[in-house]
Amino acid sequence: MAAAPRLAVFPGSFDPLTNGHLDLINRATRLFDRVIVSVLRNPGKEPLFSLNDRLAILNEVFAGRPEIEVVAFEGLLVDFLRTRGASVVVRGIRSASDLDYERHMALTNHHMLPAADTVLLLPAAEFGHISSSLVREIAALGGSVRGLVPPAVESWIERRPRAGRTAQV
């Protein structure tokens, strides 16, 4: 009997996708046959990018990578796992505080869906300081995000319409 293809779900807000996410997703594709990058519909109060833009960015970055599927989800992650017949969640940890947060999420997801397990991956050391929230802050204040995000994301950030961009206040 042929083994079932190994499927993993990499969920997140991806607002925006960073080089850290990219490194982790690439690592996940070496461990699993297929990786579903699932994008949470409502990340926070003031997203940098709409859901449609985040999906477009991810599809642009992962174009030509048939092993990666990009989809939106809302509601509970475990319900998304059930819908897709997946039982493995992949997340990254950069620090002890990430581990604490991820541990709670993993155990709670496992409580709700006992078949679900979470695999925690370490990103390369050079990406250990990168977070979407800092990228959003730098972008909002007009700084350069080069080296923190993939070039496609950098150009989306540069091209995005910003209210009051030319205001002198």
Ligand code: PNS
């Ligand atoms: O990139 P983020 O914002 O750290 O990702 C967090 C995410 C999307 C993985 C998490 O908030 C999530 O799974 N949300 C869906 C709602 C849910 O299932 N909540 C219970 C988690 S224990």
